Amino acid sequence: MSRALIREIPDTFDRAIVRDPTRSPDVGLARRQHRGYREHLERAGYQVAVVPADDAHPDCVFIEDTAVVIGGVAVVARPGAGSRRDEVGPVAALLEETHELRTIEAPGTLDGGDIMVMGGHIYAGRSERTNDSGISQLREATIDQVGEMTVVPVAGVLHLKSGVLPVGPETVVVTPGTVDESLLAGLRIIYEEESERHQFTALPLRDHKVLVSASAPRTGETVAAAGIDVVPIDISEILAADGGLTCMSILY
Numbered sequence: 162m163s164r165a166l167i168r169e170i171p172d173t174f175d176r177a178i179v180r181d182p183t184r185s186p187d188v189g190l191a192r193r194q195h196r197g198y199r200e201h202l203e204r205a206g207y208q209v210a211v212v213p214a215d216d217a218h219p220d221c222v223f224i225e226d227t228a229v230v231i232g233g234v235a236v237v238a239r240p241g242a243g244s245r246r247d248e249v250g251p252v253a254a255l256l257e258e259t260h261e262l263r264t265i266e267a268p269g270t271l272d273g274g275d276i277m278v279m280g281g282h283i284y285a286g287r288s289e290r291t292n293d294s295g296i297s298q299l300r301e302a303t304i305d306q307v308g309e310m311t312v313v314p315v316a317g318v319l320h321l322k323s324g325v326l327p328v329g330p331e332t333v334v335v336t337p338g339t340v341d342e343s344l345l346a347g348l349r350i351i352y353e354e355e356s357e358r359h360q361f362t363a364l365p366l367r368d369h370k371v372l373v374s375a376s377a378p379r380t381g382e383t384v385a386a387a388g389i390d391v392v393p394i395d396i397s398e399i400l401a402a403d404g405g406l407t408c409m410s411i412l413y
């Protein structure tokens with residue numbers, strides 16, 4: 162059984178943290194786009210569990226940042242943004258029913274958006290949100306579940322998965338200049354189109370389709386030309402809050 166945890170959008174979503182506020186997201190439209198996202202997960206065969214929104218946490222829809230599930234272990238994150246730290250409670254309570262729970266403790270900080278697992282290899286982004294202590298606690302907690310870990314310093318974007326998006330078992334889309342690509346050795350790299358910078362995001366699903374953001378059509382075409390079955394979805398309001406397609410779910 163493949164499961165997807167998602168979290169509803171709070172009424173306060175227009176106050177989500179943004180790096181470069183040009184406009185605030187429209188909450189009603191964001192909710193419609195989120196419903197479309199959920200439908201894609203259901204269509205792909207995930208059993209979807211929904212955590213209710215919490216108006217005290219404008220960013221709570223970005224549930225990926227609150228926990229990392231690797232094999233039988235769920236590592237409860239300690240989000241780098243102080244205002245997001247208490248988002249983890251209800252997610253931990255759900256994961257505890259099915260997984261061995263570990264917790265990132267202070268001074269560690271870790272956002273799930275910085276953790277990318279490909280072929281049993283963990284890539285851990287060191288970013289504004291995830292520090293060395295968080296990364297070494299994650300390594301310790303999951304050492305029995307996966308092989309190697311590569312630490313990837315992240316520049317100019319929020320998370321590792323803002324700049325490096327898996328679109329297949331060994332293929333990623335990279336926003337040029339955000340990571341040292343030599344750390345991704347062995348992976349096939351497709352570049353995000355310069356004119357679509359920070360607009361491409363993706364989520365590979367269990368049915369081998371890959372959701373991609375409709376706002377980066379040229380990059381989407383390049384990914385499709387590489388033989389990947391892409392499904393565009395409009396998530397303009399999620400992008401406006403610095404979110405993407407991975408960050409609205411925890412898949413396991």
Ligand code: CIR
Nearest residue numbers: 177178223274402403404408
């Ligand atoms: C934040 O700044 O924390 C949110 N506005 C966006 C989080 C996006 N999370 C993700 O990509 N994993």
